Amino acid sequence: MARQQLQTGSTLDGFLIGEKLHAGGMATLWRVTRPGIDIPIVMKVPTILDGDDATIIVGFEMEMMILPRLSGVHVPRCIAVKDFAQQPYIVMEYIQGHSLLKTLDEAPLPPDRVAEIGAKVAVALIDLHRQNVVHLDIKPSNIMMRDTGEAAFIDFGLSRHLSLPDLLEEEFRVPMGTGPYISPEQVLHNRSDVRSDIFSLGVLLYHFATRVRPWGLPKSSRALRRRLWRDPVPPRKLRPDIPPWLQEVILRCLEPDPTLRYPTAAQLAFDLQHPDEIRLTERATRMERAGFLPTLRRRMKAAALESHPREPGEQSTAAAPIVMAAVDLSEGMERLSAALRLEVARVLGSTPGVRLACVNVLRQNRIAMNYPRDEEGRNIHMRRLVELKEWARPLKLDQGAATFHVLEAADTAAALVEFATANHVDQVLICARASSNLRRFVGSVSSQVVAEAPCTVTVVRLPQGGETSAATTEIAAAITRT
Amino acid sequence: MRIAFLSDIHGNREALDACLAHAARVGVDRYVFLGDLVGYGADPVYVVDKVAEMADEGALVLLGNHDAAAVSGEIGGMNQYAGEAIRWTHQELDDAQLEFLSRLKSSATEDDRLYVHSEATAPNAWHYVTNAAEAERSLRATDKRLTFCGHVHRPQLYHMTAMKPAVYFKPPPGQPIPLVGNRKWLAVQGAVGQPRDENPAAAWGLFDTDKGEFTYMRVPYDIETAAGKIHAARLPQILAARLYIGR
CATH class of the missing domain: 3.30.200.20 (Phosphorylase Kinase; domain 1)
Known part of the structure; x- marks a missing residue:
């Protein structure tokens, strides 16, 4: 050379x-x-x-x-x-900004800061995973915060491109990663699961929220393997001011079994952007680590896992999509919104792990944009939210499988597109009214959403003149983010 | 330079034409045929004429074991169906076509690349590369960094560093793969005319020397017509049936 x-x-x-x-x-x-x-x-x-x-x-x-x-x-x-x-x-x-390593000096950070940083890194992970790459070395020193606000990853020396040969997989017998951050499956030599990055981000959030590393600084491969069975001290025990929702998010990221973590970075980003909508489980209020017996059980389970490492490549980045239903609750739309619900049920039935966001837009007067959120305004908002949940009730969704959002905006279509973009929605389902003179004159909400949404849009219509309530659908262009 | 690799056409006119049309669409500067123009399929005459014509225009054409057998008429260790097809092919080809096949060489090199039908240790012994150990033997037998071969009818990619064994990778179709780094690569082409990786689409490969990227291409073609001609020529039925399932 x-x-x-x-x-x-x-x-x-x-x-x-x-x-x-x-x-x-x-x-x-x-x-x-x-x-x-x-x-x-x-x-x-x-x-x-x-x-x-x-x-x-x-x-x-x-x-x-x-x-x-x-x-x-x-x-x-x-x-x-x-x-x-x-x-x-x-x-x-040369990325202009600062390394997250510097921010670590300020830890513990207030919960809102932790969530903000977590959401930015999760959004960056969405983009990376969509390009078929798992980073596999997520840690503060490998994340730059640009002066423009976005998180950017550096150093792809341990990364895996899921469509290209993995030069590292066969090369080394030792787990490849950084001790405090490495995921359990990387410890077991599986380098093809996007949820490994979600685990490492969980370690990072834990560290930022508590100033403590959940598994310390492991020095031996035996110490590395502890994360396969030993749960970390609940963050709220270390810092009682951490809200239950943040502990829920962090501990879900840190689940040793990848199937119990967030399935995608988009779902994690969604929760960090909507803390009020997070479904709290036992994780949220846990104040002690698991006791002797559960730990022993996990240890035995982990030992079985170690002798039979999971086949890599089972998880694809297209799994567990976020689906948004744009629900029109106005008078006279009952049949159409029932047709929309039928279509939503089809999507939920055919795709595992869907996260459903039900969205309704409360139209504001363009002229009086800044009217005060008075009592009456709050009442209208609450009534819409109740109606939206009522619309979804026949879907018999598990708690936590859906979230409900009433947006207040002057421009309905723009608000829907903005929500779909900000929340990295994979598919929008929306109704289109039958053709009318009014629609021809003002343009339709659905056609604007089809044109501008950054994802697949399914338009639900009622057959014209027919008495059946079956929906006809058309799949509009799938425009993928670059 | 963009190089198209076509291997194991095996007298399948429809598959060859589909691959050449696809190559022309994506843009190719040079054609390398990695052997086995004939055998199995019902259009040896068309295929030899077409490839000979492209050779006149600068394409590089190498010898495969079925080409050698078609010239000599000797079927050696071939199975019954392959042997029947070779005897039939030998009758079909005229002297000029047999002469063209007889002049083909079994390997060639160009810059840091080795082209061969079978593998590098003994190009005329027709060994198969079906696993990492066989790939490693071939990679150690050449000082060229990149080897392009065929013969197995299954797309495979191997890479190897000096001190470590070769590693297998199952290449996804249509994905450019950078053959970069401090290592050797062996790219086994799929078959144009008789795929055996359970994907019946015709296979060819594109190497971009500027980008250092190799892409395993797959092209659907008119299997019904190719299979129908095999029946019409009274060649063994299995040679037609396997085209539909890619096995």
């Missing part, structure tokens, strides 16, 4: 090497510039010592595979990648 001594002032493939930003055991980071590139960029060069440490090389190979295939605001933009034939390097965007 021909290697070239890099120093400030030298050039490599047109990149002018600037200041050395960081020299670590794994890589050296140089600030670089090149004419024609108008964003700040850095060159990451793997630290290859004479012993050629396989971990460093393979980690760099993984990053070379994954980073150029990622896009969006939640990752650094990849500018150039150079293979091992010459001097290997990756040139990428």
